[in-house]
Amino acid sequence: MENLQLVFPEIFLSLSIMFLLILGVFKKNSSKLIQNISQLILLVTAIITFNETISISEAKLFSNSVIIDYLSSFMKIITLLAAFLALVISSNYLKIFNIFKIEYPILILSSVLGMMIMISSNDLIVFYMGLELQSLALYVLATFNRDQIKSSEAGLKYFVLSALSSGLLLYGCSLIYGFTGSTNFDVIATQLNTNEYALTFGIVFILVGLAFKISAVPFHMWAPDVYEGSPTSVTLFFTMVPKIAALTVFIRFLYVPFLYLIEQWQMILIFLSIASMLFGAIAAIGQTNLKRLVAYSSIGHVGYALAGLATGTNDGIQSSVIYITIYILMNLGLFSCLLMMKRNNEYYENIEDLSGLSKNHPMLSLSLLIILFSLAGIPPLAGFFAKFYIFKSVLEQSMYFLAIVGLLSTVIAAFYYLRLIKIMYFDKEKEKYDTDHSLWLKFSLTASTILILLYFIFPSQLIDVVSRINII
Amino acid sequence: MNFPILSSLILLPTIGALFLFFTRSSEKNNNTVKYVALFTSIVNFFLSIYLWALFDQTTSEFQFVEDRIWIDNFINYKVGIDGISILFILLTTFITPLCILSINNSIKNRLSEFLIAVLIMESFMIGVFCSLDLVIFYLFFEAGLIPMFLIIGIWGGARRVYSAFKFFLYTLLGSVLMLVAIISIYWITGTTDVVELYKIGIDVKYQNLLWLAFFSSFAVKTPMWPVHTWLPDAHVEAPTAGSVLLAAILLKMAGYGFIRFSLGLFPDASEVFTPLIYALSVIAIIFTSFIALMQEDMKKLIAYSSVAHMGFVTLGIFTLQQQGIEGSIIQMISHGLVSAALFLCVGVIYDRMHSRLINTYGGIVSIIPKYSVLFMLFTLAALGLPGTSGFVGEFLILMAAFKDNFLVAVIASLGVIIGAAYMLWLYKRVVFGKLINNDLKQMIDLNKSELFILSCLAIPTLFFGFYPDPLINTIEVSISDLIETYNFKLVSKF
Numbered sequence: 015m016e017n018l019q020l021v022f023p024e025i026f027l028s029l030s031i032m033f034l035l036i037l038g039v040f041k042k043n044s045s046k047l048i049q050n051i052s053q054l055i056l057l058v059t060a061i062i063t064f065n066e067t068i069s070i071s072e073a074k075l076f077s078n079s080v081i082i083d084y085l086s087s088f089m090k091i092i093t094l095l096a097a098f099l100a101l102v103i104s105s106n107y108l109k110i111f112n113i114f115k116i117e118y119p120i121l122i123l124s125s126v127l128g129m130m131i132m133i134s135s136n137d138l139i140v141f142y143m144g145l146e147l148q149s150l151a152l153y154v155l156a157t158f159n160r161d162q163i164k165s166s167e168a169g170l171k172y173f174v175l176s177a178l179s180s181g182l183l184l185y186g187c188s189l190i191y192g193f194t195g196s197t198n199f200d201v202i203a204t205q206l207n208t209n210e211y212a213l214t215f216g217i218v219f220i221l222v223g224l225a226f227k228i229s230a231v232p233f234h235m236w237a238p239d240v241y242e243g244s245p246t247s248v249t250l251f252f253t254m255v256p257k258i259a260a261l262t263v264f265i266r267f268l269y270v271p272f273l274y275l276i277e278q279w280q281m282i283l284i285f286l287s288i289a290s291m292l293f294g295a296i297a298a299i300g301q302t303n304l305k306r307l308v309a310y311s312s313i314g315h316v317g318y319a320l321a322g323l324a325t326g327t328n329d330g331i332q333s334s335v336i337y338i339t340i341y342i343l344m345n346l347g348l349f350s351c352l353l354m355m356k357r358n359n360e361y362y363e364n365i366e367d368l369s370g371l372s373k374n375h376p377m378l379s380l381s382l383l384i385i386l387f388s389l390a391g392i393p394p395l396a397g398f399f400a401k402f403y404i405f406k407s408v409l410e411q412s413m414y415f416l417a418i419v420g421l422l423s424t425v426i427a428a429f430y431y432l433r434l435i436k437i438m439y440f441d442k443e444k445e446k447y448d449t450d451h452s453l454w455l456k457f458s459l460t461a462s463t464i465l466i467l468l469y470f471i472f473p474s475q476l477i478d479v480v481s482r483i484n485i486i
Numbered sequence: 487m488n489f490p491i492l493s494s495l496i497l498l499p500t501i502g503a504l505f506l507f508f509t510r511s512s513e514k515n516n517n518t519v520k521y522v523a524l525f526t527s528i529v530n531f532f533l534s535i536y537l538w539a540l541f542d543q544t545t546s547e548f549q550f551v552e553d554r555i556w557i558d559n560f561i562n563y564k565v566g567i568d569g570i571s572i573l574f575i576l577l578t579t580f581i582t583p584l585c586i587l588s589i590n591n592s593i594k595n596r597l598s599e600f601l602i603a604v605l606i607m608e609s610f611m612i613g614v615f616c617s618l619d620l621v622i623f624y625l626f627f628e629a630g631l632i633p634m635f636l637i638i639g640i641w642g643g644a645r646r647v648y649s650a651f652k653f654f655l656y657t658l659l660g661s662v663l664m665l666v667a668i669i670s671i672y673w674i675t676g677t678t679d680v681v682e683l684y685k686i687g688i689d690v691k692y693q694n695l696l697w698l699a700f701f702s703s704f705a706v707k708t709p710m711w712p713v714h715t716w717l718p719d720a721h722v723e724a725p726t727a728g729s730v731l732l733a734a735i736l737l738k739m740a741g742y743g744f745i746r747f748s749l750g751l752f753p754d755a756s757e758v759f760t761p762l763i764y765a766l767s768v769i770a771i772i773f774t775s776f777i778a779l780m781q782e783d784m785k786k787l788i789a790y791s792s793v794a795h796m797g798f799v800t801l802g803i804f805t806l807q808q809q810g811i812e813g814s815i816i817q818m819i820s821h822g823l824v825s826a827a828l829f830l831c832v833g834v835i836y837d838r839m840h841s842r843l844i845n846t847y848g849g850i851v852s853i854i855p856k857y858s859v860l861f862m863l864f865t866l867a868a869l870g871l872p873g874t875s876g877f878v879g880e881f882l883i884l885m886a887a888f889k890d891n892f893l894v895a896v897i898a899s900l901g902v903i904i905g906a907a908y909m910l911w912l913y914k915r916v917v918f919g920k921l922i923n924n925d926l927k928q929m930i931d932l933n934k935s936e937l938f939i940l941s942c943l944a945i946p947t948l949f950f951g952f953y954p955d956p957l958i959n960t961i962e963v964s965i966s967d968l969i970e971t972y973n974f975k976l977v978s979k980f
Contacts, residue, residue, distance in 0.1 A: 393628045394629050409666065409673055418666060425662060432654060435639075436647055436651070439636065440650075
């Protein structure tokens, strides 16, 4: 008998989704109720997962196809918390755009469920199931504002390109299955035969699929369009939550079955990383839409996270996890600011709309200043430490080229972050924005800013937590 | 446990800034805000004087060391000072209150934000000068970019955006390579603790590359020719107080870095690259002096003269002789005082006439005599007249240079002459000559606070010109010890 208690968070989440669906059908006008319940569910699931972490070090279930370890628990908790925050701070936005419907939180919950399965997967099929569950929910979310052409276009584009990448991924899975005779990561690891070049093809196809999901260059094309077209609340979700799951799968897939083939995939990862860092930095310079700019900046940040993975060491994995955690924190702050740029029930998302923000809203612009400098990686803010750990682990492996290119692209990236600061602080002010923000929005902005600003006082805490992640 | 005096020095301005942050600023309480900032910085100044009094001049060991675990098994928060760093801390705490005092009417809007930026800047700069861990040093070194970027960008002149960006990106580009080097040092030696690194040394085969990485950062910050171009832009556009901070303190971080890190950590590489530094320094001295000669804008002229003066500093440091390094430090202190004063002098007449162009002025000696006298004093100090602190530094540097390399010394000495030429010509065109521009007649002479600020700068300039002993006594032991270990490390390799 399997110890089902270990997958209790997933079971709880699935049952809740079904319950909410039924509730939504039978109770009229229940969108607010469902919104609140789903927020609660996310929190409760996070707490359950956290409780589990304390007792369990590592366990495998269902013929070793699901793994519960420290990495999975940590990433699940972050996913759940990020999804929770993304949901609570966007409720005002949803109301204004008339998309405050019961389906919205339920879709978010299902995609989170998919991500949790992805994070725990130790088997290609389980992994693919989770991936598709989250992707399908995300396609619908992208088109959620269906009266807008841009939103529909974003969803369709995302669906078509994502389906293509899923196809590549499946092809890679089948190749690997063909050459090792199993879909289980542990079995694959034992069946590896380095002389089979076709196996390498399988790895490459799966990497392409994963790179697509995490929007690494050259598989990033969908990201700017989708980020721009989707409703801001969904963009917020896109930039934060799916990246965690995709990164976890990246870690699991590369380091469990294929650690000994590191020569084969290391170059690919280095390329993905360098291309993403450079391209993200350069392409963001010309953007005028903030959401597009965030898309390019997130491409760049993914590049740094991948640089940590390219090292092939535990330190590298840990630094990537730290990076993604801090990145999510910064993005949360950034989007809280975006969601505050509202005047007469209309949201503004162009760069010029930031103009002179510091005169009208000194606190908002100060927070944004801190967040932007942190994104640019200027000490002593949290973003600097995120990059610092990445480069520390990269340089441990003497990968000087990667480190230098990465640091040079931070200089390029600094340019467009500075441009935003320039517009906020040096330009003429415009009309004031509304200040009647929800409490949660204010809270998330304040909390993320303070955490970013004061991270340097207690940098050890996050490291202590992450250092328990041991894959190799 | 002793009282953590260095951490207090670092933290105090930030606490003042926090206080300002929570007092709502408006046009009315501008004075209150200013007094709070002034009070904070003056307390900090007295604290640093107290530090100097406690400082033991007879040892080259680091004193007032605080060592706390910051990131487990990786980085310690370690600060401490020796004879080299204490003078820079004093300079910082001395200049900052004067800077704050000098803000009269030049900065009208967002005064409290400006003061917050200045105070935070002070914290970071003190941090740079007393950190004894490479990562902590880097943190303070880079963090200073944020307030300075805002100072130039928000309160600057017409082309402030361009200048602020140029300043930020240039310095950042220089510094990222230093970060690579710092992390590499960690992986090579297993520590980033400077004291520890002094003891164990770094393998010769890594030194050249590491030295170059540090150099790229310090050369931009110094600034050395040919990466000096951000400095004139930044100076011209920055508000007076910003220029003062930039010239007086920010530029010294690089000179300090050269002594503390380039010489201390990479003796072999320093030996290898000395010719490079000599060449760049000499070019900077001659080339930028000629450029300074041709400037129309007073601030730009002084900015170029800063580059030339910093050329002397780098030259002196890499002569690797007692006089040379002592001269460099005294030159940096003196340049901190004199260039701050010169920028304030320009600020004084800019506030009245709103022009920095030299040809606006002429013949103002009879209208504003007090100003002319003080301006004269600082002009002479800048060109290194005996009896001013500028002379002591330059003389020591040239003396050491003559011992080491005759040709370089001769060319550098020629630079002194060009320096005299552009400074005197500037003075002549602004102060003497015929009074052509009738608007100048309305100019008012120095008011009390301006007089006070300039006198505060004039007194140490003259005092250390005649009697540099207090400075030399403070740094002497540390430097002789530095040179001794430097030579020892070199010899032990063969």
